[in-house]
Amino acid sequence: MGCDLASGVPRNAEGVRWDHLFIVDVVAPGSRVLDLGCGRGTLLKMLVERKQVRGTGIEIVEEKVYDAVAKGVTVYHGDFGEGLGYYPDNSFDYVILSQTLQEAKETVAVLSEALRVGRYVVASFPNFGHWKARWQLLATGRAPVTESLPYEWYNTPNIHSLTIKDFRIFTREQQIRIVREFFVGARKPLRFWPNLRAAYGVFLLEKSTG
């Protein structure tokens, strides 16, 4: 742990990560937000400033907690499992899993807990189906190392490798509805052929009522 995925994510001209911008755009003003794996609190701070949310985060890395508190962000130092269990149902309007889903051991449990305590879940992850990753595996026969997957096999925090397509199938199986989706390429947002072209996917999810 302790790796900073943030560096690899493409940013806009103001230096703000595209995936963060999408999340800030999606979240309704004044809502209650829980950021799982909030890191140094960059996203939460932006949500507080731009959307006046009542925000709180959970972060396992002690040093990151100090930085987050220094930003004025409220943080629980611990893992998701123990941090989530104590919240009553629907405690939040949004639960954010920004670049953390692929690091969570119990993916299904974390996502279902997130959907229990939150009305919506925002989940984002690096796309293993990106053409560069596919090409590297095919051409070199080695596990891909790209901008969005910058680790070697022995030091990656990503314990799950998934593609955009994998995730869509997964949500169907889990009876989770995708409300909106957003994709970031190597440099900027994109819309078409995301499973091949997107470096990152961001999904706004809710429990399927049907």
Next chain:
Amino acid sequence: MSDYVISKQALGPSVGYVELQSVTFPELPLDSGAVLRPVTIAYETYGRLNEDRTNAVLILHALSGDAHAAGYYPGEDKPGWWETMIGPGKGFDTDRYFVICSNVIGGCKGSSGPSSINPATGKEYGLSFPMVTVSDMVRAQKLLVDYLGIERLLAVAGGSMGGMQALEWAVAYPEQVASCIAIAATQKHSPMQIAFNEVGRQAIMADPNWRGGDYYDGDPPDAGLAVARMIGHITYLSDESMREKFGRRLRGKDTVGYDLSLDFEVESYLRYQGEVFTRRFDANTYLYITKALDYFDLSGGRGVLVEVFRDLPDDMRFLIIAFSSDWLYPPYQSKEIVHALKGNGLDCSYVEMRSSHGHDAFLLENKDLTRLVYHFLDTTARRRGVRLG
């Protein structure tokens, strides 16, 4: 909490010379039903109160602490017990905040306690002093805060028993508290904590000099109090910190003595801590305060902490801190508090700090703790629109 010698350099800038003040109120009703008449509260203040009287921070001390939290008394080398945290530019920044610390009632450092003179008899109270609780201590502090003309404290803060008082403040007077910092604290004393305190009390009461608490005209029960302190001190350290600090080093000899004399460094250290403590602390106060700790239960016996926090205002903020090696007040006890706060949707940050120093970690110089407190207070002040001096 222990007596530590921290280097001058590590202590950083100081508030300088300070003075112990005191104020007496006609009476204080206590949880036991008794009424203390009159009640004196000793206190110190550092920094300046702003015009709006909104930048006050109340510091609460632990079992063996007192009102002297920062700075120096003229002619003394030893600073206040939280000199690492209180001062210009420090966690509790005296350039920005008006910091108050008072001696708890039942104490022996200027506030009414068993060693005070009972005006009805002209003699020390001894055991005729009524039993006090943590909420009694807080009720006394409220008299002081009202007397100082402070409508709302920006923060109440403390470690160990100080943290328990801070939590009690938040629950008892939610309209008078903007934020609460509780370090290495608990919502209620556990059987293990009660057990250690009981051993300490038995050691004091077994000392023939104790004489039913009526020893003020003769030799005090120093041997008993020293043993109580030694037991307490062990619980404030950790296996790791003791191994680091003492190992199995011998004291002034190359081989063990094969007799009952002092062999190990750690024995010498504990004896010294015990001895030093008797010079500055009253044995009856030790009995009273440990009892107050053992009685402490934030839920008031209801057992369900979530309900206790139910009516707290939405904008009250909490910072709860535990230390990884604290086996006396283990992190799970802090987490119980945090989870109950979160269960009510309250604004609460929690950190389990990695430390090898056990329960006493909050008293030692710690840059991360300083930074946490500094920014937590800063955020609270900004949200409340407090003008900082």
